[in-house]
Amino acid sequence: MEKDWWKKAVVYQVYPKSFQDSNADGIGDIRGIINHLDYLEDLGITALWLNPMYCSPGIDNGYDISDYEQIDPIYGSMKDMQLLIDEARKRGIKIIMDLVVNHTSDKHPWFIKSCQDRTNKYRDYYVWRDPVDGHEPNELQSTFGGSAWEFDSQTGQYYLHQFSKQQPDLNWQNSKLRQAIYKMMNFWIEKGIGGFRLDVIDLIGKNPDTMQMANGKDLHRFLQEMNQQTFGKKSLMTVGETWGATPEIAKLYSDPQRHELSMVFQFEHTQLDQQDGQGKWSIKPLNFYELKKVLNKWQVGLNPTGWNSLFWNNHDLPRAVSAFGNDQEYRVESAKMLAILLHLMKGTPYIYQGEEIGMTNCPVSSIDEVNDVESINMYHEKKNEGFNDNEIIRLINHRGRDNARTPMQWKGDQKYAGFSSQKPWLHVNPNYKTINVDDQLRDSNSIYNTYKELIDYRKKHLLVVEGSYSLVDTADDVYAYLREMDGQKLLVVANLSGKDQTLKLDYGVQQPWISNYNIEKINLNDYKLRPYEAFAVEIH
Ligand code: TEU
Numbered sequence: 001m002e003k004d005w006w007k008k009a010v011v012y013q014v015y016p017k018s019f020q021d022s023n024a025d026g027i028g029d030i031r032g033i034i035n036h037l038d039y040l041e042d043l044g045i046t047a048l049w050l051n052p053m054y055c056s057p058g059i060d061n062g063y064d065i066s067d068y069e070q071i072d073p074i075y076g077s078m079k080d081m082q083l084l085i086d087e088a089r090k091r092g093i094k095i096i097m098d099l100v101v102n103h104t105s106d107k108h109p110w111f112i113k114s115c116q117d118r119t120n121k122y123r124d125y126y127v128w129r130d131p132v133d134g135h136e137p138n139e140l141q142s143t144f145g146g147s148a149w150e151f152d153s154q155t156g157q158y159y160l161h162q163f164s165k166q167q168p169d170l171n172w173q174n175s176k177l178r179q180a181i182y183k184m185m186n187f188w189i190e191k192g193i194g195g196f197r198l199d200v201i202d203l204i205g206k207n208p209d210t211m212q213m214a215n216g217k218d219l220h221r222f223l224q225e226m227n228q229q230t231f232g233k234k235s236l237m238t239v240g241e242t243w244g245a246t247p248e249i250a251k252l253y254s255d256p257q258r259h260e261l262s263m264v265f266q267f268e269h270t271q272l273d274q275q276d277g278q279g280k281w282s283i284k285p286l287n288f289y290e291l292k293k294v295l296n297k298w299q300v301g302l303n304p305t306g307w308n309s310l311f312w313n314n315h316d317l318p319r320a321v322s323a324f325g326n327d328q329e330y331r332v333e334s335a336k337m338l339a340i341l342l343h344l345m346k347g348t349p350y351i352y353q354g355e356e357i358g359m360t361n362c363p364v365s366s367i368d369e370v371n372d373v374e375s376i377n378m379y380h381e382k383k384n385e386g387f388n389d390n391e392i393i394r395l396i397n398h399r400g401r402d403n404a405r406t407p408m409q410w411k412g413d414q415k416y417a418g419f420s421s422q423k424p425w426l427h428v429n430p431n432y433k434t435i436n437v438d439d440q441l442r443d444s445n446s447i448y449n450t451y452k453e454l455i456d457y458r459k460k461h462l463l464v465v466e467g468s469y470s471l472v473d474t475a476d477d478v479y480a481y482l483r484e485m486d487g488q489k490l491l492v493v494a495n496l497s498g499k500d501q502t503l504k505l506d507y508g509v510q511q512p513w514i515s516n517y518n519i520e521k522i523n524l525n526d527y528k529l530r531p532y533e534a535f536a537v538e539i540h
C-alpha cells in the first residue's frame, strides 16, 4: 500500500445514526451503510470516516463509549462491521474509525471500578481531585455547560469531565491507561481499517490544576508514543480533531519527520460567524474577506512540512450551504461554489453526508424538537439567565448540532425520505421532496455531479494533490488562487458573495474545467461574476 495514500484521498463522513436504517427501527445502522457503498463508490470517495458505533449509553450519540471493542447493538454486530470493512475495501474505500480517548462513558467498566474506592487500580485511569474548601477544585467549565467537576459522594472526591458529566476524562498521565488505549487501537488495526479520526485529541495533554486543557505540555509526546506503538509503521491515515490549533501547532502534528498524525482538523473558518472569544452561541454575520484570509492563511501556513484537511462542515457544525452559502435562492449555485473552491485546494477534502446534495440546516420551533445534549444544556442555562425561548431557539437553529444530524435524504417520493420506513430518531428535513439523492443522480447538472467531477479531477491530475498554491489578488469578496506544477497552471475563482463582482486578470480567454453557471468560455481579462459564481480553468 502506498504510504501517503491519504494525500490523494477524498474522505466521506458518515453519521451512522442518520445515514440509512436497514431494519425499520428508525435508527441508521451498519447494514444501511453497506447498502450504499455503491453510491459512495460512484461518487468516487476513497475513505469513509464513521462516527462512533461502539457500545454506548448514547448521552452524546456515541461519544460516550462504554465498550471500545464491541459494536452497539443499535448499529449491528462486529460481524456486520467486518463485512463493512471488507465490502468497502473491494470498492477501494478505506474505513476510518472514530477514536474517542479523551474520555469514556461513566458506564465504562474502567470508570465503574474507578468509583469503587480510592485505592483500586482503575482509580488513576480518571482525573480525581479533592474538594477545595468544600467546593469544586477550580473554575474549569464543561464544553456542554456548568462546572467540569462532578462530586462523587462515595469516595469524597471530584472527577473531571470536559464534556457531559456522563463523559469522565481519562488520565493520560497514567502509563497503564495509555497502554490499554494502544492495545484497543491495535485490536481495530488488525481488523483492516484504514485509520483513525482522533476526537478532541488536543485535550489529552491536559493539566486541570493549571487549567491548561488544550495543547498541554505532554500532548506531542503522547502522540509520538501512540504513533510508535500503534499506527506508525502501518500506512494508516490519522486526523486529529484540534479546536485549539494554529498553523504552527498544526505543523507539529502533521510534519512527517515528527511521527505524529497525518493531519488535523482546524476550525478557524467555522468560527468566523461568532463574536470574538464569546463561543459558539454568539452570532455575527460572516465576513467573506475574513473567510478568504483565514483559508489562505492555512493553505500558505502549512507549507512545506504540514498537510491540510479541507472541510466546510461535520456532525457538530451547521450545514455548509447554510453557514457559508445561501440555502434559499442560490442554494444550488452556492453549494457548487463551495465545492469548487474547497476541492481544488491543497490538502485532503472531507465531504459530510448530504453535503454532496446540498442539504440545508433544519430549523425547529420548540425545544421539544431538539435532541442534542449540547443544545439542550445551553437552553436550560440561558433560560436561567433570563433569555426568552425565541432567542434561544434562534441560536439553536443557527448553530445547533441537530442541523447536520437530520436523516440523509435519499428519496423525494417516500415518507421519511427513504431513510427508514419507520419514524426516525430525529425529524427529517421537510425539504427532502426537492433535495434528495434520487433526483440528483438523474440530473447531470446536479450538485452531486459537481462533487463527482471534482473528485475525478483530483484523481486525474497530480497538480490538484501536489501543486503549489498561491493567492491571486482580486476584489475582497472574490477568492482566487493558482495551483501550479511542472508548467501546468490551474486558476480557481469563486465569488463568495451574493453580489455581482468584476474580475480582471491577464489570462485571456479560457475554457473552464468546471463551472457552476455552465459557461463554455471565459474572458478573464474582463469578466462579470454573478452571485456565488465559481469556476476552475487551466491556463494555456
Ligand atoms: O467535538 C468536540 C467539541 O469540542 C464539540 O463538542 C464542539 O465544541 C461543539 O460540538 C461545537 O461547537 C467532539 C465530537 O465531534 C463531538 O460530537 C462530541 O460531542 C465531543 O467531541 C465529545 O466527545
Ligand code: CA
Residues within 6 Å of the ligand: 021, 022, 023, 024, 025, 026, 027, 028, 029, 074
Ligand atoms: Ca436500524
